[in-house]
Amino acid sequence: MEPIRIAILDMYNNAPNEGMRCIRQLLSRGSVENDVPFAVDTFNVRAGNELPGLDYDLYISSGGPGSPLASDEPWEARYFAFIDSLLAHNQANDLKKHLLLICHSFQLVSRHLGVGEISRRKSTSFGVLPVHLTPAGLLEPVLQGLPEPFYTVDSRDYQLTDLDANRLEELGAEVLCLEKDRPHVPLPRAVMAIRFTPEVLGTQFHPEADGEGMLRYMLIDERKQQVITTYGSEKYEEMVHLLANPDTIERTEAVIVPTFLRRALAQTGQLATA
Numbered sequence: 441m442e443p444i445r446i447a448i449l450d451m452y453n454n455a456p457n458e459g460m461r462c463i464r465q466l467l468s469r470g471s472v473e474n475d476v477p478f479a480v481d482t483f484n485v486r487a488g489n490e491l492p493g494l495d496y497d498l499y500i501s502s503g504g505p506g507s508p509l510a511s512d513e514p515w516e517a518r519y520f521a522f523i524d525s526l527l528a529h530n531q532a533n534d535l536k537k538h539l540l541l542i543c544h545s546f547q548l549v550s551r552h553l554g555v556g557e558i559s560r561r562k563s564t565s566f567g568v569l570p571v572h573l574t575p576a577g578l579l580e581p582v583l584q585g586l587p588e589p590f591y592t593v594d595s596r597d598y599q600l601t602d603l604d605a606n607r608l609e610e611l612g613a614e615v616l617c618l619e620k621d622r623p624h625v626p627l628p629r630a631v632m633a634i635r636f637t638p639e640v641l642g643t644q645f646h647p648e649a650d651g652e653g654m655l656r657y658m659l660i661d662e663r664k665q666q667v668i669t670t671y672g673s674e675k676y677e678e679m680v681h682l683l684a685n686p687d688t689i690e691r692t693e694a695v696i697v698p699t700f701l702r703r704a705l706a707q708t709g710q711l712a713t714a
Contacts, residue, residue, distance in 0.1 A: 592689070
């Protein structure tokens with residue numbers, strides 16, 4: 441059996457992170473669960489100006505630090521050229537390329553495609569937080585099996601709001617999730633996930649985060665003190681409590697990325713059903 445070729449676009453700019461560990465862990469698990477060999481290559485997009493070609497079966501573009509607003513960084517134009525080439529390939533070919541965009545990547549592509557406004561939040565959104573499904577989200581195959589609301593790991597200084605309905609319609613894109621409703625806050629709710637095309641899914645949150653690993657990470661003294669210093673002890677205790685609950689992050693981790701992988705594998709002919 442030929443291995444499924446998977447490209448990880450590492451957007452962390454060499455910053456320490458848990459995201460890459462979680463992505464690789466899910467891919468390792470997915471290979472075993474689907475009884476299909478995976479050949480995984482990682483491309484250091486921002487720090488190394490590395491990008492894959494279109495000779496992979498599926499792609500995962502990670503989260504990362506920093507601003508998603510326009511810059512003159514040399515990697516940015518090449519990254520968007522890759523996104524455009526993948527979209528063009530899918531329009532012209534029967535065998536599609538599937539792409540999952542996470543957090544920073546979601547923000548970048550949302551800006552590039554002009555679906556709404558990317559702006560800096562008044563304060564950082566950080567923690568284990570509820571995400572609400574839209575009517576389209578309730579029907580989205582990759583989100584089936586999640587409750588309403590479901591919980592995610594959220595860590596962002598920027599957000600997508602003020603959607604362009606005409607642009608969404610032009611793309612055939614659908615908003616799948618919104619952040620929690622705060623009636624007392626006179627601000628628009630941020631978009632938390634979009635189905636850009638039948639093959640391209642983006643999430644503002646981190647669907648790769650694993651409850652057990654994140655809990656272990658948060659219990660490290662240094663990280664504990666960082667969170668308490670920045671966000672307060674109440675926020676820290678809330679995060680630890682929710683991470684320890686198997687119905688929050690573990691459930692989200694068990695659904696979104698594994699289902700994305702199964703659906704992409706089904707199209708390659710390696711699986712009978714998605």
